[in-house]
Amino acid sequence: MNPPPAIATRRPPGPARRGGALWLLAACGALPFSVAADESCRPGAARADRLAGLGSRGELILASGRRAVLSDLRWPDEPEAEAAARAWLLPFRDRPLALTERGGEDRWGRRRVDAVTEGTEPADLAGGLIAAGLVHADPGEADTLCRPSLRALEAAPRAAGLGLWGAGAVEASDAAALTARAGRFTVTEGRILHVGERSARTYLDFAPRGAQGLTVTVQKRTWRRLAEHGLSAATLKGRLVRVRGTVEIGRGPVIDLGSRDAIEVVEGERALRR
Structure with a gap:
């Protein structure tokens, strides 16, 4: 690693x-x-x-x-x-x-x-x-x-590119970079490719099916708060977003979204600095 x-x-x-x-x-x-x-x-x-x-x-x-x-x-x-x-x-x-x-x-x-x-x-x-x-x-x-x-x-x-932004945000499709940050607070950017709504939580996937990449889990209460501010499966799918939270490892890197302010749509920004 x-x-x-x-x-x-x-x-x-x-x-x-x-x-x-x-x-x-x-x-x-x-x-x-x-x-x-x-x-x-x-x-x-x-x-x-x-x-x-x-x-x-x-x-x-x-x-x-x-x-x-x-x-x-x-x-x-x-x-x-x-x-x-x-x-x-x-x-x-x-x-x-x-x-x-x-x-x-x-x-x-x-x-x-x-x-x-x-x-x-x-x-x-x-x-x-x-x-x-x-x-x-x-x-x-x-x-x-x-x-x-x-x-x-x-x-x-x-x-x-000052301070913590010197290396830019970690790309949500970069499973290796995210895995290396397991247990650490991370700001990551990527495009949501799939939204899976379930009764207890919603899953935001940033990698094609079968590929490794970030999955963001959103508990039911937080998902409801997002909906109150216009963020839903329909408005998030395909959008470029910035997510912040602690990286955990399941089948791949996972961030559990702690609040509605831990995700922001960045479409139109100069995102994913290289």
């Missing part, structure tokens, strides 16, 4: 050389953040705190003693990419933060938060990481992205 391709990361300019962060807030749709209609996204009371340090996988250790994780992003699995994301965040240590909590605490007592530095040039931490290509937008265990605009911020680093 071939190892996965190396992730090319580029360290973005430090906070003092970004020329301000207002461009980033504008790219995110400005504040206040747009919020999807989902109970887990309902914002809690805003509060002030400071970043005291970083724990494992991007955990925010706050001066108040609380711990939090940035909402709507997936911390990278690859050590080199993880180190680059940490290097981007650490210069914000000791700066005042405006935090907005999302949902309740997780099993480790942490809250998902939106975090923006206070001052004349506010910087959005999640948006900055995504815009630099250092992390991917991901709703995690939630049904939807709380800030859908974060996914749109991936367009610029994807086009420029």
Whole structure:
């Protein structure tokens, strides 16, 4: 089995050389953040705190003693990419933060938060990481992205091949490349060739019958959420899409679609960069 391709990361300019962060807030749709209609996204009371340090996988250790994780992003699995994301965040240590909590605490007592530095040039931490290509937008265990605009911020680093986008998205028809990423979060692109609806789940196949390639499984509840947003067997078959999730291995590589925001139609984009 071939190892996965190396992730090319580029360290973005430090906070003092970004020329301000207002461009980033504008790219995110400005504040206040747009919020999807989902109970887990309902914002809690805003509060002030400071970043005291970083724990494992991007955990925010706050001066108040609380711990939090940035909402709507997936911390990278690859050590080199993880180190680059940490290097981007650490210069914000000791700066005042405006935090907005999302949902309740997780099993480790942490809250998902939106975090923006206070001052004349506010910087959005999640948006900055995504815009630099250092992390991917991901709703995690939630049904939807709380800030859908974060996914749109991936367009610029994807086009420029920055960070995690240096090798482009994995092709959904490349069974070997997907198998090499078993157990890891992956963004993959391909054309849906067949849609099989069953009572419990739906199967999206990206390879011709008899050939190896990605299969995306969609549980009944998530399939219903997709239908509410105009995505069905009729509208998805033959379309070029981008899917994100953890690769598992069955008869071939499989991604179980975690939410409606884990799939997007990219017809018309410059997709499958080479």
